[in-house]
Amino acid sequence: MSTPLLGLSYLGFARGRPGAYRWQSFNTTTWNHLPEFFHSATAEDVATAGNLAAEAAPVLAALSGKAKAAFLRDIAVRIEAATPALAARAQAETSLPEARCLGEIGRTMGQLRLFADLVEKGQWVDARIETANPERKPLPKPDHRSMCRALGPVAVFCASNFPFAYSVAGGDTASAFAAGCPVVVMAHHAHPGVADLMGGLIVDAVRAAGLPEGTFSMLQGDGREVGQLLAKHPAIRAIGFTGSRTGGRALMDTAAAREVPIPVYAEMSSINPVVLLEGALAARGEAIATGLGASCTLGVGQFCTQPGLLLMVRSAAAEAFAGHLAAQFRAAPEGVMLTPPIQQAYVKGLTARSGRGGIQTYAPGKGSGKPGRALPTLLAVAAKTFLSDKSLQAELFGPCSLIVWCDDAAQLHKVLGALEGNLTATVHGTDEELAANAALIERLAALAGRVVVNGFPTGVEVSHAIVHGGPYPSLSDGRTTSVGSNAIYRFTRLVCYQNFPDAALPVELRAANPLGILRMVNGEMVK
Structure with missing residues (x-):
């Protein structure tokens, strides 16, 4: 591909004119x-x-x-x-x-x-x-x-x-x-x-x-x-x-x-909450920590599906899991962010969040100090503090996740009830826990467009059934x-044709169904 970069807009087949403002791309590496x-x-x-x-x-x-x-x-x-x-x-x-x-x-x-x-x-x-x-x-x-x-x-x-x-x-x-x-x-x-x-x-x-x-x-x-x-x-x-x-x-x-x-x-905006149930953490906490750590830091955290909020009820299994997850964050290398403004916003937001009262830093790591870099960071906070400060559920675009420690299941549900809409919501649990937590699954479905069980939300498969959306502010609609x-x-609207002669109808609506498509005819799906 040898097309020169003219740096101008495309106006149909023509190119635009140079405006009053010009700029250059910037390589953050x-x-x-x-x-x-x-x-x-x-x-x-x-x-x-x-x-x-x-x-x-x-x-x-x-x-x-x-x-x-x-x-x-x-x-x-x-x-x-x-x-x-x-x-x-x-x-x-x-x-x-x-x-x-x-x-x-x-x-x-x-x-x-x-x-x-x-x-x-x-x-x-x-x-x-x-x-x-x-x-x-x-x-x-x-x-x-x-x-x-x-x-x-x-x-x-x-x-x-x-x-x-x-x-x-x-x-x-x-x-x-x-x-x-x-x-x-x-x-x-x-x-x-x-x-x-x-x-x-x-x-x-x-x-x-x-x-x-x-x-x-x-x-x-x-x-x-x-x-x-x-x-x-x-x-x-x-x-x-x-x-x-x-x-x-x-x-x-x-x-x-x-x-x-x-x-x-x-x-x-989406912080993609992950609920971690005790039985799953006791059975396979280290494996979950390995996968979740990779998901949180993937692409320097610059994914709209980055798991930014991790909810657990305090227990011995949960504490052990948090230790494993912190080790994953400390082992993750710093990464180069997309643009200087994105990196600057991340550093500013991380500094403000980690400096807030009641916030613990589990994995600060150590950075090189080079410009444009971001260091994976794992923070933690008590649910009571989280519920008192809505700013803690704001998206922090980058490789940072926040553990919210809950006293019991009721408080965990209260935290979920306080959240804004999200693209994804995830739960890790045993088969028995999932069967016993139908109300939790329904709450997650009301919160997000895609509910993930025993997996990780990063990675959006393009398919006929995928939903990449959710309640505001993850999506405007x-x-x-x-x-x-x-x-x-x-990008469509419905149009109804009333009492049209067959030849004047769009081909999809004609009596003979020349395209052979599945249609609803008098309430029944037929070809």
């Missing part, structure tokens, strides 16, 4: 800037991208499932061919290791292909048919046929910690394309080179498919300023966001204040998921 300059999109660029998307929307909404599938697969093929260049640039801009970059590229291609398979089969549209009954009394029954249709142009805000899977060609973009929506990406300023390369691949795929140039645009720049302009553009019909609670909340407020409000699907095939429904 070498602590140096990379040589290329990137230029922030102008207000005119944002307007152009939005207008092009509006023009493309009707064409994409009318695309067949086969056409959308071919487009998505072509993007994946182009990414696969460009993998070496993409991985090298991501390593330079994020300090992520090669294996992580390659794995994430593979996941990105997998997501695109999953959505391609989904829309090619066609069943995802949730076609429902209620046939007419003109003889019904006292009023005739009309013919109703409904299905999911594309919502319109989608703004996608890229994540700092996933330069591929949650970025330019990531899950939000893939699911929006699959739904038949144009996409305007707000690239993340921490890895603009990766965005530049990936944006070029998608533009090439748009050209090859003969689609309108407004199918895809990508804006470079500061997500707060350029992103706010994008969120306000009248053509945008929905927003996908992965990032901080502050950033997500700002977009939610902007979207709600528009003349025509739009939905924001923001993945924001806890009814949805940002990963897996169900993510497509965020």
Whole structure:
């Protein structure tokens, strides 16, 4: 892949103009800037991208499932061919290791292909048919046929910690394309080179498919300023966001204040509580500590599913487990964080938390003192203190976890009841403990979008059944998921066709069912 990095936005098939602000990527391993300059999109660029998307929307909404599938697969093929260049640039801009970059590229291609398979089969549209009954009394029954249709142009805000899977060609973009929506990406300023390369691949795929140039645009720049302009553009019909609670909340407020409000699907903040029951700790505490320590410190703790809160009732087994876990944290090496601001925020938050009264430090470790590094840290606090200070359940993005010591099961339930929404909740227990704790499982299900038993929450498998979401503030809309095939429904709306002649209906709703999809007909699922 020899495409030069121009550092400009993509406005359909054209490139943007240099704005007043420019910047360089920063390598936190070498602590140096990379040589290329990137230029922030102008207000005119944002307007152009939005207008092009509006023009493309009707064409994409009318695309067949086969056409959308071919487009998505072509993007994946182009990414696969460009993998070496993409991985090298991501390593330079994020300090992520090669294996992580390659794995994430593979996941990105997998997501695109999953959505391609989904829309090619066609069943995802949730076609429902209620046939007419003109003889019904006292009023005739009309013919109703409904299905999911594309919502319109989608703004996608890229994540700092996933330069591929949650970025330019990531899950939000893939699911929006699959739904038949144009996409305007707000690239993340921490890895603009990766965005530049990936944006070029998608533009090439748009050209090859003969689609309108407004199918895809990508804006470079500061997500707060350029992103706010994008969120306000009248053509945008929905927003996908992965990032901080502050950033997500700002977009939610902007979207709600528009003349025509739009939905924001923001993945924001999660501390992913883990409940550790005494029987499991007595039976296999050391093994659980080994796995949990690895999960807490994986990727320098820079995962939205990092287990940040560990709940236990005090016992001899729990105390022994805490000792094993502390040893895992002390043995874990310090790591390079993604960006200086992320590392600085981690150090600031850790300093404030560890300095609070009632907080014990179980595993401070010893760092090298090099800039940009973070040291895994295990803290502990009594449940009474935790319940008195809501700041202790704020996400601390990095390799830090907090043990909450509970006096009894009732207090543990009280702690769970005080928690905000989360992406995941985990419980470790014996079969007997799990059978006896149905109320605990239900509480965890009310708290999070994914409940894990005797495992660890890091690692999100992309599948048809996965739920990567949860009650606020883990997600702005806890009814949805940002990963897996169900993510497509965020960018759709239901349309009902009443008393239409068969030839005028969308093909998915016609009497002969030419696509052979499973449909609900008069309350029964049939093909």
